[in-house]
Amino acid sequence: MSTINTHSFSHDPRNLRVLAFDVFGTVVDWFDSVRTEVNRRMDVDAAAFASDWRAGYAPAIAAVTRGDLDWTLIDDLHRMILDDLLSQYGVTMTEPDRYSLNRIWHFLDPWPDSAAGLRALRPAYTLCTLSNGNLGLLTDLVRHSDLAFDCLLSAEIFRKYKPDPETYFGVARTFDVSPSQVMLVAAHHNDLAAARECGLMTAYIERPEEFGPHAIKDVSPKPDNDFHARDLLHLAEQLTHFRR
Amino acid sequence: MSTINTHSFSHDPRNLRVLAFDVFGTVVDWFDSVRTEVNRRMDVDAAAFASDWRAGYAPAIAAVTRGDLDWTLIDDLHRMILDDLLSQYGVTMTEPDRYSLNRIWHFLDPWPDSAAGLRALRPAYTLCTLSNGNLGLLTDLVRHSDLAFDCLLSAEIFRKYKPDPETYFGVARTFDVSPSQVMLVAAHHNDLAAARECGLMTAYIERPEEFGPHAIKDVSPKPDNDFHARDLLHLAEQLTHFRR
Numbered sequence: 001m002s003t004i005n006t007h008s009f010s011h012d013p014r015n016l017r018v019l020a021f022d023v024f025g026t027v028v029d030w031f032d033s034v035r036t037e038v039n040r041r042m043d044v045d046a047a048a049f050a051s052d053w054r055a056g057y058a059p060a061i062a063a064v065t066r067g068d069l070d071w072t073l074i075d076d077l078h079r080m081i082l083d084d085l086l087s088q089y090g091v092t093m094t095e096p097d098r099y100s101l102n103r104i105w106h107f108l109d110p111w112p113d114s115a116a117g118l119r120a121l122r123p124a125y126t127l128c129t130l131s132n133g134n135l136g137l138l139t140d141l142v143r144h145s146d147l148a149f150d151c152l153l154s155a156e157i158f159r160k161y162k163p164d165p166e167t168y169f170g171v172a173r174t175f176d177v178s179p180s181q182v183m184l185v186a187a188h189h190n191d192l193a194a195a196r197e198c199g200l201m202t203a204y205i206e207r208p209e210e211f212g213p214h215a216i217k218d219v220s221p222k223p224d225n226d227f228h229a230r231d232l233l234h235l236a237e238q239l240t241h242f243r244r
Numbered sequence: 245m246s247t248i249n250t251h252s253f254s255h256d257p258r259n260l261r262v263l264a265f266d267v268f269g270t271v272v273d274w275f276d277s278v279r280t281e282v283n284r285r286m287d288v289d290a291a292a293f294a295s296d297w298r299a300g301y302a303p304a305i306a307a308v309t310r311g312d313l314d315w316t317l318i319d320d321l322h323r324m325i326l327d328d329l330l331s332q333y334g335v336t337m338t339e340p341d342r343y344s345l346n347r348i349w350h351f352l353d354p355w356p357d358s359a360a361g362l363r364a365l366r367p368a369y370t371l372c373t374l375s376n377g378n379l380g381l382l383t384d385l386v387r388h389s390d391l392a393f394d395c396l397l398s399a400e401i402f403r404k405y406k407p408d409p410e411t412y413f414g415v416a417r418t419f420d421v422s423p424s425q426v427m428l429v430a431a432h433h434n435d436l437a438a439a440r441e442c443g444l445m446t447a448y449i450e451r452p453e454e455f456g457p458h459a460i461k462d463v464s465p466k467p468d469n470d471f472h473a474r475d476l477l478h479l480a481e482q483l484t485h486f487r488r
Contacts, residue, residue, distance in 0.1 A: 075420070126383060136419045139370060139395040151383040152395050175380045176319070 011201050011226060013242035015181050019121060020130040020153065020171045020200075022162075022186035025210045027118075027129075027232075028108040028141060030054060035212070037104040041097070044089050047212055052088075056081035061132060061161045071159055073134040078105050105133070106140035110147065111207065117232020118148045124243050128153045130171055130184065132161050163194030172200075183226065185235065192225055203227035203235055255445050255470060257486035259425050263365060264374035264397065264415045264444075266406075266430035269454045271362075271373075271476075272352040272385060274298060279456070281348040285341070288333050291456055296332075300325030305376060305405045315403055317378040322349050349377070350384035354391065355451065361476020362392045368487050372397045374415055374428065376405050407438030416444075427470065429479065436469055447471035447479055 024030050031050055039046035060077040063069040072080075079102045086093055093101070118127060128151045129138055138152045153171060160166040172179045179199035186192050187207040196202050203226060206219035221228040229235035268274050275294055282297075283290035304321040307313040316324075323346045330337055337345070362371055372395045373382055382396045397415060404410040416423045423443035430436050431451040440446050447470060450463035465472040473479035 126387065128383070134418075135395055135397075139372070139419065143370065143394055150387055151379055153379075157401050174378075175383065 011180055013201070013226065013239065015178075016125060016183055016201065016239075016242070017177050017181040018126045018128065018171060018175050018183070019203075020128050020168075020182055020184050021149070022184065022188060022191055023129050023131040023133055023138065023141065024108075025207055026185065026187040026205055027114045027147065028110050028145070029207075029209075030105070030108050031210060031212045033108040034104055037101065041101060042089075042091055042093075044091065047214070049085065049089065051211065051215075052085055053078070053081055056084070065161055065164065073156060074105070074132055075102065075134055075137060078102055103140075106137050107144050108141060110145040111231065113231040113233045115146055115148070117236055120233060120236035121239070122148050122150070124239065126150050126175060128171065128174075130162070130167060131155070162191055165194070165198050168195045168198035168200055185232075189222060196224060201226045203229060205232065205235065206230050255424055257445070257470065257483065259422075260369060260427055260445065260483075260486070261421050261425040262370045262372065262415060262419050262427070263447075264372050264412075264426055264428050265393070266428065266432065266435055267373050267375040267377055267382065267385065268352075269451055270429065270431040270449055271358045271391065272354050272389070273451075273453075274349070274352050275454060275456045277352040278348055281345065285345060286333075286335055286337075288335065291458070293329065293333065295455065295459075296329055297322070297325055300328070309405055309408065317400060318349070318376055319346065319378055319381060322346055347384075350381050351388050352385060354389040355475065357475040357477045359390055359392070361480055364477060364480035365483070366392050366394070368483065370394050370419060372415065372418075374406070374411060375399070406435055409438070409442050412439045412442035412444055429476075433466060440468060445470045447473060449476065449479065450474050 021027055034050040034053060035046045038044065038049045057077065060081060064072055082098060082102055121127060127149050129149055130153050131138055132155045134156045135152055135154050138154055141147065142149055153174060155161045155167060158167050158170045168184065169179065171182050180201060183201035183203055184192055184195035185203045185205060187205045187210060189204065192202040192204060204222065208216050208219050210217055227235060227238055229238060265271055278294040278297060279290045282288065282293045304325060308316055326342060326346055365371060371393050373393055374397050375382055376399045378400045379396055379398050382398055385391065386393055397418060399405045399411060402411050402414045412428065413423065415426050424445060427445035427447055428436055428439035429447045429449060431449045431454060433448065436446040436448060448466065452460050452463050454461055471479060471482055473482060
């Protein structure tokens with residue numbers, strides 16, 4: 001029922017069925033949420049602490065993917081990185097406080113357009129996450145901001161982290177559609193490139209302040225993406241031209 | 245982070261965090277939806293056909309659990325049962341028509357109280373499914389009836405079918421809570437009994453017409469369940485007394 005042929009359709013937006021969303025940075029603003037919470041709890045450079053916390057993420061994921069670390073959920077990776085950072089910054093903190101600070105990743109605020117953008121897209125497309133965040137974390141995020149996803153898909157389900165092809169193919173298999181009927185929506189070109197390799201369509205979302213207002217990201221378009229949008233409402237507007 | 249101790253809390257509804265819902269029969273009315281669709285397409289006793297289709301489900305699940313059948317999604321089990329039934333009833337049907345008839349399980353209508361009941365429960369509890377239905381099927385069901393689940397959990401994720409303990413423990417692990425902070429909501433005493441064995445709280449929902457108006461089910465209360473409700477709105481009403 002779910003044999004995957006990455007070339008069974010060309011990339012035609014009229015055939016799109018499923019939009020799969022990256023979450024950290026694309027739907028929610030991790031930098032400002034984490035910075036604010038760190039600032040509330042500790043006397044450190046909160047912006048630097050937030051950036052350092054996030055910077056530990058990619059190497060941790062890579063360690064799991066290489067097999068240097070057993071399969072570990074993001075909640076636990078975030079906590080390992082936090083413990084290291086607290087040592088580095090010379091901060092002492094109780095176990096319950098560490099647990100509760102680590103939970104800030106469950107309650108990141110959305111970008112201003114995220115909830116409305118998802119509501120605008122939902123009538124025409126099945127909306128799912130495709131996030132390295134674990135299901136418990138994603139569930140808290142959608143409850144926190146009333147994000148209208150139909151289904152939460154996570155690396156936790158596929159037991160592979162993005163950009164492993166199994167995650168992108170996994171979306172198509174879950175919904176019994178061709179990869180070309182799925183579009184990854186993300187603010188990161190490496191994620192989009194890996195999805196494209198698996199036959200998915202791709203939409204780039206500009207999030208110039210993902211790393212904070214003092215580290216503006218280059219968000220210029222790349223021609224390989226099928227869509228380029230300022231935000232989710234702008235993506236919804238562009239897609240209305242292709243609805244059948 | 246997620247060590248499970250089934251006896252770490254007593255059953256106190258004030259500690260409840262997560263409501264996990266059985267879907268077929270509890271949230272959606274499979275009998276009438278399937279009967280109506282069969283009636284629309286074939287000249288057979290549609291009520292008998294619907295009942296027979298559903299009756300093939302438990303043995304198919306049991307065959308997977310015993311290992312007589314490799315891991316198989318419900319979509320494919322429903323299709324195997326359908327193919328057998330079409331032979332038995334002497335009905336010829338094309339492949340595309342079989343595929344499309346099998347999809348009726350993705351578009352089952354809800355009971356009249358289901359959507360409103362979930363909306364009433366959602367502010368106070370994390371709401372998830374715990375269904376043997378696959379994620380693609382559950383996603384179509386929630387879109388079809390605007391069912392306000394926060395997260396879809398399925399046997400597909402745990403690769404075990406209910407009543408395997410891993411499915412009930414899996415809910416608690418996913419949300420990093422104790423089993424006693426999870427309540428299974430179901431219209432089936434065997435499902436509830438298996439959940440209770442794993443330390444979950446249980447709520448029985450009366451669905452006297454699950455098997456149709458001519459096969460009224462005994463829905464009398466069993467004392468082992470923590471709650472007994474006429475429908476989801478009645479459950480929401482009972483739970484308001486325990487909100488913190």
